[in-house]
Amino acid sequence: MNFKSNPRKKQHSCDICGSYFTKKQSMLQHMRTHTGEKPYSCEVCGSSFTLKQTMYRHMRTHTGEKPYSCKVCGFSFAHRQTMLQHMRTHTGEKPYSCDVCGSLFTMKQTMLRHKRTHTGEKPYSCKICGSSFAHCQTMLQHMRTHTGEKPYSCEVCGSSYTQKQNMIQHMRTHTGEKPYSCEVCGSSFTLKQSMYRHMRTHTGEKPYSCKICGFAFTMKQTMLLHMRTHTGEKPYSCDVCGSSFARKQHLLQHMQTHTGVKPYSCEVCGSSFTLKQTMYQHMRTHTGEKPHSCEICGSSFARKQHLLQHLQTHTGEKPYLCEVCGTSFARKQHLLQHMQTHTSKKYEP
Numbered sequence: 001m002n003f004k005s006n007p008r009k010k011q012h013s014c015d016i017c018g019s020y021f022t023k024k025q026s027m028l029q030h031m032r033t034h035t036g037e038k039p040y041s042c043e044v045c046g047s048s049f050t051l052k053q054t055m056y057r058h059m060r061t062h063t064g065e066k067p068y069s070c071k072v073c074g075f076s077f078a079h080r081q082t083m084l085q086h087m088r089t090h091t092g093e094k095p096y097s098c099d100v101c102g103s104l105f106t107m108k109q110t111m112l113r114h115k116r117t118h119t120g121e122k123p124y125s126c127k128i129c130g131s132s133f134a135h136c137q138t139m140l141q142h143m144r145t146h147t148g149e150k151p152y153s154c155e156v157c158g159s160s161y162t163q164k165q166n167m168i169q170h171m172r173t174h175t176g177e178k179p180y181s182c183e184v185c186g187s188s189f190t191l192k193q194s195m196y197r198h199m200r201t202h203t204g205e206k207p208y209s210c211k212i213c214g215f216a217f218t219m220k221q222t223m224l225l226h227m228r229t230h231t232g233e234k235p236y237s238c239d240v241c242g243s244s245f246a247r248k249q250h251l252l253q254h255m256q257t258h259t260g261v262k263p264y265s266c267e268v269c270g271s272s273f274t275l276k277q278t279m280y281q282h283m284r285t286h287t288g289e290k291p292h293s294c295e296i297c298g299s300s301f302a303r304k305q306h307l308l309q310h311l312q313t314h315t316g317e318k319p320y321l322c323e324v325c326g327t328s329f330a331r332k333q334h335l336l337q338h339m340q341t342h343t344s345k346k347y348e349p
Contacts, residue, residue, distance in 0.1 A: 012024045012026075012027040013027070014027060014030055014031060014034075016031070016034045017034070029050065029051060032050045033050070037050070038050050040052045040054070040055040041055070042055060042058055042059060042062075044059070044062045045062070057078070057079055060078040060079075061078070065078065066078050068080045068082075068083040069083070070083060070086055070087060070090075071087075072087070072090045073090070085106060085107055088106045089106070093106070094106050096108045096110070096111040097111070098111060098114055098115060098118070100115065100118045101118070113134070113135055116134040116135075117134070121134065122134050124136050124138070124139035125139070126139060126142055126143060126146070127143075128143070128146045129146070141162060141163055144162045145162070149162070150162050152164045152166070152167035153167070154167060154170055154171060154174070156171070156174045157174070169190065169191060172190045173190070177190070178190050180192045180194070180195040181195070182195060182198055182199060182202070184199070184202045185202070197218065197219055200218045200219075201218070205218070206218050208220045208222070208223040209223070210223060210226055210227060210230070211227075212227070212230045213230070225246065225247060228246040229246070233246065234246050236248050236250070236251040237251070238251060238254055238255060238258075240255070240258045241258070253274065253275055256274040256275075257274065261274070262274050264276045264278070264279035265279070266279060266282055266283060266286075267283075268283070268286045269286070281302065281303055284302040284303075285302070289302065290302050292304050292306070292307040293307070294307060294310055294311065294314075296311075296314045297314070309330065309331055312330040312331075313330070317330065318330050320332050320334070320335040321335075322335060322338055322339065322342075324339075324342045325342070
């Protein structure tokens with residue numbers, strides 16, 4: 001009589017978890033996941049491993065051996081799996097898909113990291129402040145905010161950075177490289193984010209809105225600055241006189257009233273000015289340029305403020321009111337002159 005042999009009798013089972021293995025050697029290797037035994041040690045650094053093969057792979061980090069080569073571009077790798085993953089950059093193969101949104105990925109690990117955007121899982125925690133992160137690399141970068149570590153240094157000026165990407169971006173200030181170009185007008189930019197912001201000047205997109213008045217802005221920073229007109233926040237203070245300002249630029253301009261610095265000079269007559277804008281306005285006295293035009297009568301003006309004053313001759317608006325007698329005026333200067341009729345102080349424009 002012929003009896004079919006039971007294939008299960010040829011298998012070796014783990015006494016702890018019941019897993020079955022075809023070879024006894026595989027079962028013994030598996031047992032080390034329970035015992036924690038790591039019998040194979042690296043002769044160079046002493047690291048220990050569960051499998052001899054894993055120890056051999058590790059040794060390549062010391063020897064620099066890269067036995068696996070890409071047949072397309074010839075690039076060499078220490079591990080076969082890394083070479084196979086690299087090959088997908090040539091073939092375009094993306095065998096791992098997200099079962100939530102269907103996005104495809106070259107590597108399984110990348111797909112698993114992506115899935116955390118759906119699950120909200122943040123398995124990596126900061127040991128100092130407890131903040132949680134979806135990715136280990138992000139957590140390590142965050143840790144540097146506590147340690148002050150800046151491992152990436154500029155070879156030109158020595159500036160150091162927490163993240164490698166920031167150092168690479170900084171290097172472009174030395175090389176002048178602007179790798180990101182606008183598809184509409186061809187303008188080039190150092191940062192991709194700057195190029196995206198610029199693109200909104202073509203599309204008219206204004207994704208940031210003020211929660212109070214609904215006014216929309218192209219850039220988030222501009223929206224945040226606008227919000228201070230509602231909140232009255234002025235976070236920048238003058239160390240000399242205590243005046244506060246909503247914008248840092250306005251503080252810097254104000255500081256020049258104390259220092260007397262006038263960094264902007266007219267190329268025609270040499271007159272110097274505290275503000276660049278004032279210098280530009282002065283230049284119009286030489287060029288005769290009058291860029292601000294009245295839509296009603298066509299009169300043009302060198303300064304926007306002069307146009308606004310002129311418009312009041314059409315509208316009849318008199319926004320400056322005397323608090324003593326109630327007389328109103330179109331211009332602030334005229335109100336100040338009128339106030340002399342109430343006081344003994346002489347007005348000097």
